[in-house]
Amino acid sequence: MSELREDPITGGWVIISPERKGRIFDFVSQTKEKQTGECFLCEGHESETPPEVFSLRKRGTKPNTPGWWVRVVPNKYPVLQIRGKPDLEKRGIYKMMRGMGAHEMIIETPKHKENLFSLGDKHISQVIRVYQNRVVRLMKIPYIKYVLIFKNQGKEAGASLRHSHSQIIATPIIPRKVQEELKGAKRYYNFNKRCIFCDIIAQELTLQKRIVLENKMFLAFTPYASRFPYEICILSKKQGFVFQEISQDELTCLTQILKNTIRAMNEALSNPSYNYFFHLPPLKGEFSKYYHCHLEIIPRLTKLAGFEWGTGFYINPVPPEEAASKLRERVFS
Amino acid sequence: MSELREDPITGGWVIISPERKGRIFDFVSQTKEKQTGECFLCEGHESETPPEVFSLRKRGTKPNTPGWWVRVVPNKYPVLQIRGKPDLEKRGIYKMMRGMGAHEMIIETPKHKENLFSLGDKHISQVIRVYQNRVVRLMKIPYIKYVLIFKNQGKEAGASLRHSHSQIIATPIIPRKVQEELKGAKRYYNFNKRCIFCDIIAQELTLQKRIVLENKMFLAFTPYASRFPYEICILSKKQGFVFQEISQDELTCLTQILKNTIRAMNEALSNPSYNYFFHLPPLKGEFSKYYHCHLEIIPRLTKLAGFEWGTGFYINPVPPEEAASKLRERVFS
Numbered sequence: 001m002s003e004l005r006e007d008p009i010t011g012g013w014v015i016i017s018p019e020r021k022g023r024i025f026d027f028v029s030q031t032k033e034k035q036t037g038e039c040f041l042c043e044g045h046e047s048e049t050p051p052e053v054f055s056l057r058k059r060g061t062k063p064n065t066p067g068w069w070v071r072v073v074p075n076k077y078p079v080l081q082i083r084g085k086p087d088l089e090k091r092g093i094y095k096m097m098r099g100m101g102a103h104e105m106i107i108e109t110p111k112h113k114e115n116l117f118s119l120g121d122k123h124i125s126q127v128i129r130v131y132q133n134r135v136v137r138l139m140k141i142p143y144i145k146y147v148l149i150f151k152n153q154g155k156e157a158g159a160s161l162r163h164s165h166s167q168i169i170a171t172p173i174i175p176r177k178v179q180e181e182l183k184g185a186k187r188y189y190n191f192n193k194r195c196i197f198c199d200i201i202a203q204e205l206t207l208q209k210r211i212v213l214e215n216k217m218f219l220a221f222t223p224y225a226s227r228f229p230y231e232i233c234i235l236s237k238k239q240g241f242v243f244q245e246i247s248q249d250e251l252t253c254l255t256q257i258l259k260n261t262i263r264a265m266n267e268a269l270s271n272p273s274y275n276y277f278f279h280l281p282p283l284k285g286e287f288s289k290y291y292h293c294h295l296e297i298i299p300r301l302t303k304l305a306g307f308e309w310g311t312g313f314y315i316n317p318v319p320p321e322e323a324a325s326k327l328r329e330r331v332f333s
Numbered sequence: 334m335s336e337l338r339e340d341p342i343t344g345g346w347v348i349i350s351p352e353r354k355g356r357i358f359d360f361v362s363q364t365k366e367k368q369t370g371e372c373f374l375c376e377g378h379e380s381e382t383p384p385e386v387f388s389l390r391k392r393g394t395k396p397n398t399p400g401w402w403v404r405v406v407p408n409k410y411p412v413l414q415i416r417g418k419p420d421l422e423k424r425g426i427y428k429m430m431r432g433m434g435a436h437e438m439i440i441e442t443p444k445h446k447e448n449l450f451s452l453g454d455k456h457i458s459q460v461i462r463v464y465q466n467r468v469v470r471l472m473k474i475p476y477i478k479y480v481l482i483f484k485n486q487g488k489e490a491g492a493s494l495r496h497s498h499s500q501i502i503a504t505p506i507i508p509r510k511v512q513e514e515l516k517g518a519k520r521y522y523n524f525n526k527r528c529i530f531c532d533i534i535a536q537e538l539t540l541q542k543r544i545v546l547e548n549k550m551f552l553a554f555t556p557y558a559s560r561f562p563y564e565i566c567i568l569s570k571k572q573g574f575v576f577q578e579i580s581q582d583e584l585t586c587l588t589q590i591l592k593n594t595i596r597a598m599n600e601a602l603s604n605p606s607y608n609y610f611f612h613l614p615p616l617k618g619e620f621s622k623y624y625h626c627h628l629e630i631i632p633r634l635t636k637l638a639g640f641e642w643g644t645g646f647y648i649n650p651v652p653p654e655e656a657a658s659k660l661r662e663r664v665f666s
Contacts, residue, residue: 005557005558006558007517007556007557007558008517008521008529008533008557008558009513009514009517009518009521009529009530010513010514010517011517012513012558012560012645012646012647013558013646014558014559014560014646014647014648014649015646015647015648015649016559016649016652016653017648017649017650018650018651018652018655019650020648020650021650021651079640079648091557092536092540093529093532093533093536094536094557094558146644148639148640148643148644150638150639150640150642150643151639152638152639155636156636157636157638157639158635158636158637158638158639159638167639167640169640169644171644171646175643175644175645175646176644176645176646177642177643177644177645178644180342180343180344180345180645181342181343184340184341184342184343184344185342188341188342196341196342196426197342199426200341200426203425203426203427207425223340224338224340224341224424224427225338225339225340225341225345225346225347225427226347226349227345227347275638275639275642275643276639277639277640277642277643278643279643296642296643298642302491303488303489303490303491304491304637305483305485305490305491305492305608306481306483306484306485306490306491306500306608306609306610307412307481307483307500307502307610309483309510309608309610309629309631310481310483310508310510310608310610310611310612310629311479311481311502311504311508311509311510311511312345312508312509312510312513313345313346313347313348313504313508313509314345314346314347314348315347315348315350315353315412316347316348316349316350317350317351317352317353317354318351318354319349319351320349322351
C-alpha cells in the first residue's frame with residue numbers, strides 16, 4: 001500500500017506509491033493498444049477494469065457490460081486507496097500516513113478514437129455532471145479533505161492511456177497548492193475587504209488584454225502571471241458559486257466555455273498535450289466570501305529544468321497577452 | 334526585456350521572457366549540432382558567444398580565443414539581465430519588476446563530446462571552484478538577493494544544448510523554494526532548539542536505509558519524502574559550512590562525493606537526463622544556525638501530470654529506500 005510522507009523541512013507531502021511502478025515502466029506496451037485500436041477502457045472490455053462505481057448506460061443493460069457512454073471505475077493502479085485508517089504516524093523526526101483516499105477514472109466515451117471535446121455538448125455536459133456527482137460522493141467519506149478532478153491529455157502531459165478519460169483523486173490532506181490559494185485569497189480579503197477573484201475579473205474585463213472567452217457565468221483568460229505558455233484559467237464569475245450544486249443553466253455555460261476554449265487551444269497549438277484540473281474550495285461556508293472555483297488548463301509545451309526546480313520561479317517565453325490574442329483568433333474559426 | 338510578475342493570489346513569481354521563445358522553438362536546429370559534433374560552445378567558436386566573463390586558460394592565450402578548459406559567458410538568451418533598476422511597479426492589482434539579474438553559462442570543457450563527470454577530479458574541482466567564484470562575484474551586485482547554480486543534463490531535463498555546461502541565475506528576489514526551506518528550518522529550530530539538517534543527518538546515519546555515500550564533509554542520501562524516483566540530496570554535514578568560503582580540503586570532499594554519486598546514478602539508471610542545483614543560504618549570518626547548504630539531484634524519469642500541478646503533491650513510484658540500495662550497489666563498480 002502507498003504511503004503519504006511529509007517533507008520534514010518544507011512540510012510538503014509526497015505519495016510513495018510502489019504500486020504505480022509497473023505502470024510507469026510499461027509505456028512500451030501502449031504501442032500494442034495503438035496498433036489494435038482497442039484497450040481495457042473500450043466498450044466490450046468491461047471485465048478488464050475494476051468493477052464500475054457509476055455509469056450512464058442504456059436502460060436494461062447491466063453494470064460492467066456494454067451499453068454505457070460514460071463509465072467510472074476505480075483506477076487499476078491507484079495512488080490512494082479506501083482501506084484502513086489514515087492515522088498520522090511518526091518515524092523519528094519524519095511523519096507519514098497510510099495512503100488512504102480514492103482514485104477513480106472517468107471513461108468519457110466507449111469508443112477508443114473519440115475525444116471528449118469533439119463530442120456533442122450534451123455528452124460533454126454529462127461528463128461534467130459525472131464529475132460533480134463523484135465529488136459530492138467522495139466528499140462524504142469522513143477522512144477525505146479534498147477532491148481533485150483532473151485530465152491528462154497526451155504523452156507529454158503524463159497520460160499513459162490514449163482512450164479519452166479524466167481522473168479524480170480524493171486526499172486526506174488539503175493539498176498545498178489549494179492551501180496557498182486559500183491563504184493568499186484570505187490575506188487579500190482581510191486587508192482589502194474584497195474578494196481577489198472578483199478584483200481579477202474586474203481588472204481583466206476593463207483591460208480586455210488577456211481574455212479568451214466570456215459568458216454570463218464564466219471567464220476564460222490567460223493569467224497575468226502565467227507560469228506556462230498558453231496557460232488558461234476558466235473562472236466562475238459569481239461569488240459563492242458551488243460546483244457541487246451546479247444548476248442546469250450553469251452547467252450549459254461551463255460546457256460551452258470549456259469546449260470552446262479547448263477547441264481554440266487545439267487549433268492554435270495543433271492539438272498539444274495538456275493537463276487541466278478543477279480547483280474547488282475544500283468545503284462550503286467561509287471560503288465562499290473570498291474564493292471562486294476555477295479550472296486551470298496547461299498545454300505542455302515547455303520542459304521544466306533545474307532553475308524551476310531549484311527556485312520555484314517559472315520561466316514563460318510567451319507573454320499571456322500574446323497567448324490570449326492568438327487563442328481569441330481561433331475561438332470562432 | 335523580460336518581466337518578473339507576481340501571482341496576485343499565491344505570491345509566486347514568474348519570469349515572462351519573450352527573448353527565450355526563439356530558443357524553445359528552435360530545438361530542431363540542434364540536430365545539425367549532433368551531426369557535425371560542433372556547436373557554439375566548442376573551442377574555436379568563442380566569437381559566437383557573448384564575450385567571456387571568466388575563464389581558466391593556458392598562460393598567454395587571450396580571452397575569447399582557444400586555449401581555455403573552463404569558460405564562463407553570459408547566456409545568449411538570458412532569462413534576466415544586468416541593466417536598469419529592479420523597481421517594483423504596480424499594474425492595478427498586479428505587481429511586476431523589470432527582469433533584472435544575471436544569467437551565465439559555465440562551459441565545463443572545450444570538447445563537445447566530453448562529459449563533466451567523465452573528466453578527472455582536478456577538472457571537476459576546478460568547475461566547482463568556478464561555481465564558487467561566480468557566486469561570490471554575483472552576490473556583490475547590490476540588488477541581487479539570491480544566486481542559483483544548476484545543471485540540466487539531457488533533453489528530458491530541459492537542456493537545449495548537448496555540450497557539457499552548467500548555468501547560474503542571479504535573482505532580485507529570494508526564490509520561494511528557498512524561502513520555504515528557510516521558514517521550515519527556522520520553525521523547527523525555534524521549536525526544538527536544534528538544527529533540522531543535523532537531525533536528518535543523525536537519523537539517516539542511525540538507520541542506514543537511505544544513504545548512498547558518505548565522506549567526512551558530506552552525506553549523499555535519498556530523502557525520506559523523495560518527490561522523484563532516485564532523487565538524491567548531497568548535504569554538508571558541518572553546521573556553518575559556507576560554500577562561498579570552501580577550503581581545498583572541503584572542495585576535494587565535494588568533488589569526490591558529487592562525482593561518485595553521479596557516476597553511480599548513471600550506472601544504475603543508464604545515463605538518465607537529470608537536473609541538479611545548489612541550495613545555498615541567501616546570506617551569511619543567522620541562517621547558519623539552522624540551515625545547511627546542499628545539492629539536490631533529480632533524474633528525470635517520470636512526467637508530472639494534472640494531479641501534481643493541481644495539488645503540489647508528488648507521486649513517487651520508487652521508495653527512496655529501494656533507490657538508495659540500488660545506487661549503493663553501483664558506487665564502487
